Amino acid sequence: MRSRWLAPIVILAAALTGALSAAAASATDPLTLDPGYVTDSAGVLSAQEKETAEGRLQELTENSTADLFVVLVDSFTSPSDRVEWADTVAEDNGLGPDQYLLAIAVEQRSYYISAAEGGPLSGSKLDDVEQQIQPLLAQKDWEGAIVLAADEIQGDGGAGALRVLLIVLGVIAALVVIGLIVVLVRRSRRRAVARKRGAMPEKPDPNDPFSTLTDDQVATQAGLALVQADDAITSSREELGFAIAQFGDAATEEFTRAVETAKTKIAEAFELRQKLDDEIEDTVHDRRAWNIRIIRIADEIDDVLDANTEAFDALRKLEQNAPQELERVRGERAALEPVLAEADAALSALSGVYDADALTTVADNPAQARERAALADRSIEAAATAIAAGKSGEAAFAIRTAEQSVAQASQLVHAITSLGSDLSAVDSRARALVAELQADVSTTQQLPDPDGSIAQAAAATIRQLQAADTDLTGAGRNPQRAFDALTAANAQIDAAIARGRESIDRARRAQQMLEQTLAQAGAEIRTAREFIETRRGTVGSTARTRLAQAEASLTQALTLRSTSPESALAEAGRALELARQATSSASADVSSYNARSYDGGWGGGPFSGGGGGSGIGGDILGGIIGGLLAGGGGGGRSSSRGGGWRSSGSGGFRSSGFGGGGRSGGGRSGRSGGGRF
Numbered sequence: 001m002r003s004r005w006l007a008p009i010v011i012l013a014a015a016l017t018g019a020l021s022a023a024a025a026s027a028t029d030p031l032t033l034d035p036g037y038v039t040d041s042a043g044v045l046s047a048q049e050k051e052t053a054e055g056r057l058q059e060l061t062e063n064s065t066a067d068l069f070v071v072l073v074d075s076f077t078s079p080s081d082r083v084e085w086a087d088t089v090a091e092d093n094g095l096g097p098d099q100y101l102l103a104i105a106v107e108q109r110s111y112y113i114s115a116a117e118g119g120p121l122s123g124s125k126l127d128d129v130e131q132q133i134q135p136l137l138a139q140k141d142w143e144g145a146i147v148l149a150a151d152e153i154q155g156d157g158g159a160g161a162l163r164v165l166l167i168v169l170g171v172i173a174a175l176v177v178i179g180l181i182v183v184l185v186r187r188s189r190r191r192a193v194a195r196k197r198g199a200m201p202e203k204p205d206p207n208d209p210f211s212t213l214t215d216d217q218v219a220t221q222a223g224l225a226l227v228q229a230d231d232a233i234t235s236s237r238e239e240l241g242f243a244i245a246q247f248g249d250a251a252t253e254e255f256t257r258a259v260e261t262a263k264t265k266i267a268e269a270f271e272l273r274q275k276l277d278d279e280i281e282d283t284v285h286d287r288r289a290w291n292i293r294i295i296r297i298a299d300e301i302d303d304v305l306d307a308n309t310e311a312f313d314a315l316r317k318l319e320q321n322a323p324q325e326l327e328r329v330r331g332e333r334a335a336l337e338p339v340l341a342e343a344d345a346a347l348s349a350l351s352g353v354y355d356a357d358a359l360t361t362v363a364d365n366p367a368q369a370r371e372r373a374a375l376a377d378r379s380i381e382a383a384a385t386a387i388a389a390g391k392s393g394e395a396a397f398a399i400r401t402a403e404q405s406v407a408q409a410s411q412l413v414h415a416i417t418s419l420g421s422d423l424s425a426v427d428s429r430a431r432a433l434v435a436e437l438q439a440d441v442s443t444t445q446q447l448p449d450p451d452g453s454i455a456q457a458a459a460a461t462i463r464q465l466q467a468a469d470t471d472l473t474g475a476g477r478n479p480q481r482a483f484d485a486l487t488a489a490n491a492q493i494d495a496a497i498a499r500g501r502e503s504i505d506r507a508r509r510a511q512q513m514l515e516q517t518l519a520q521a522g523a524e525i526r527t528a529r530e531f532i533e534t535r536r537g538t539v540g541s542t543a544r545t546r547l548a549q550a551e552a553s554l555t556q557a558l559t560l561r562s563t564s565p566e567s568a569l570a571e572a573g574r575a576l577e578l579a580r581q582a583t584s585s586a587s588a589d590v591s592s593y594n595a596r597s598y599d600g601g602w603g604g605g606p607f608s609g610g611g612g613g614s615g616i617g618g619d620i621l622g623g624i625i626g627g628l629l630a631g632g633g634g635g636g637r638s639s640s641r642g643g644g645w646r647s648s649g650s651g652g653f654r655s656s657g658f659g660g661g662g663r664s665g666g667g668r669s670g671r672s673g674g675g676r677f
Contacts, residue, residue: 028073028105030088038146039071042106049143060150065120067099068153070146075108086114087668100126102149103674104137111137112674113149121153123673129153130673137677138591200288210295215288219276222291225298226269233262236305262301269297322395326383329402333376336406339413343369346416354423355471355478362419365412372409376402427479430472433486437461440493447500448507457496464489510565517572518557524579525550532586538593543586550578595676 033039037057038050045053053070061067076085086103095101100121101114111134113126121129129152136145205211210218236259272290276282282290343366350359379402386395444458464485471482528547532539553575560568 028075029078030085030092031071031073033069033071033089033093037067037069039069042072042074042104044072044106044140044142053143053146056147056150060154064154065098066153068102068150069093069095069099070102070104070149072104072106072142075105076103076110082110082112082674083114086112086674090114090116090668100153102146104142104145106140106142109137109677110674111677114668116668125152127673130675134675134677210292215284215291218288218291218295222273222294225295226266226273229262229266229269229298229301232302232305233259233266236262258304262304265297265301265304269294322383322387322399325399326380326387326395329376329383329399329406330380332406333373333380333402336373336376336409339410340366340369340373343413343416346413346420350416350420350423353475353477355476355481358423358478358480359419362416365416369409369412372405372412376405376409379405423479426483427472427477430468430479430483430486433483433490434465434468434472437465437486437490437493440490440497441465443497444493444500447497448503449500450503454496454500457493461489461493507565510569514557514561514565514569514572517569517576518554518561521550521554521557521572521576521579524576524583525554528579528582528586531583535586535590539586539589543582543589546578546582546585550575550582553578 028041031039031041036054038045038053040050057068057070071089076082079085079088082103082105086101089103090099090101093101095114095116097116097119099116100119102111103114104111111130113130115121115123115126129149132152133145133149136142136148200214201208201211203211213221236255272294276287276290347359347362347366350362356363379398383395383398383402386398441458441461444454447454449455468482468486471478471485525547528543528550532543532547553571557568557571557575560571
């Protein structure tokens, strides 16, 4: 039994002896500060870190009434009290009331800011600065602690910074005043321009030809347009009278309607003009809108009259060459006869292949074509009679009627053959769509379908394919109906296939992320387990619980790995987060234990370091003894919270030092700040 305990105790004694020897070897007496602001006797700062710290402390000097010097050593000796050591260095180096010294013992893990009486920083502010930098010192972030200390000091009492702030505020205030003046001047100018412009838009609109015109320009154009439109209607009415006398009422009926339409429109324009001229006050926006409407009405009138004028010009040409034009139309009518003869045969051929519904648009085309041909015959006869009687106007109208009738009859016949070509093309497209849908149905069978929606789409498509087969084969086909139905089915099944492929892609991405997360979670769990096991004497229940939960979630993720990748991914992510929480909690427990060990010692036993030991030694001791106590034996288990080897003190960051109360020599304050980190 004694041999079981002897070896670990010997190992502990050797470790502690080595630690104490190392601490003694790195002791540092008060020294002379290096040029600049930072003296790194401990050699813990890289060249870049030291340059950054020097630059920040130089900036502190330039922007405040306080200077900060920093010295980093392995440990404080002769005196060993941090307060006395720092004050001694400050006094020996002639630091004044506005100059502060941050002393850091990196191996001893102790620090203090030395300050003289009457300096610009209060004691409470110095305490606050020390409290702010303590976490960074505990992390051995020496550069960060120095920069943060400078930031905190400059933020408190930098009169230079205050002056800079006041100057900046003054400049901002001046800029605000100038800005307000500029805004007011611009607003005044904009209002003046707006009054001059009226309702004219501020920015031209490329779609609005009036956007570049002022209100006065729009009003001027409206007045001119109204006069011109009224004159055009008057001229057209006179022309209509001549046309009626020359061609008759039937030939001029359309022109008569056009003139009446123009008269209705100009009545609206005159009504708007009256509103502009009456005694009622109108807004600038209303006046502009009414003037623009007048201009547009005038344009509409011009378009209506011009279109009918062109028709009359063509009619006059027919009148001038009536005999020649009549012979031309007779030739066109003769050429129509064989076309008419083919109409019934063409429709009959289509009826033998296609369903009646597919031929609805041309079912009466042969009859309609024959009626147009008969009208052309009557018109040709009337034209010949009018020419013989010397009535050239009537002859021209009859020739025009015959010409239009022949053209319409020919168009009706050609529509039959065109429909046949169109149906054939639709038939080809429908058959191509059938092949595509058959391939889509095969594709759906290879896609995941958890809710059955893809199967429903495939079944609907199969029904449409069966119906399309009837419309595309045998007599009574209707390719257009088949194509329309197949197009709708194609849209439905394409959407279903897209959902299925998206589900596959999503599952693939989830599987890739799952493998990565599983590997990461496993690594985090191993790291947390090794950390806790090697320091189990100082790690509490929270970290152990988080680790157990992480392992359980990882096991669940591995179980779901093949059947439900998305659920497995959620469990793996939870395992990863719990493992990180376990590591964080364990680290906090170890740091808390180390802090208590430094402040309170190890209970004054044979392993007591008088506060000068290393935190690593505490971790090793806690882990080994925890393992010994947890390993069983004749004496049974012992709680890691009991025993004289662990300090029961409350710890804390601030203490009165190691060597009694501080001193106040040479005007230094001797305040009880600083502490352990």
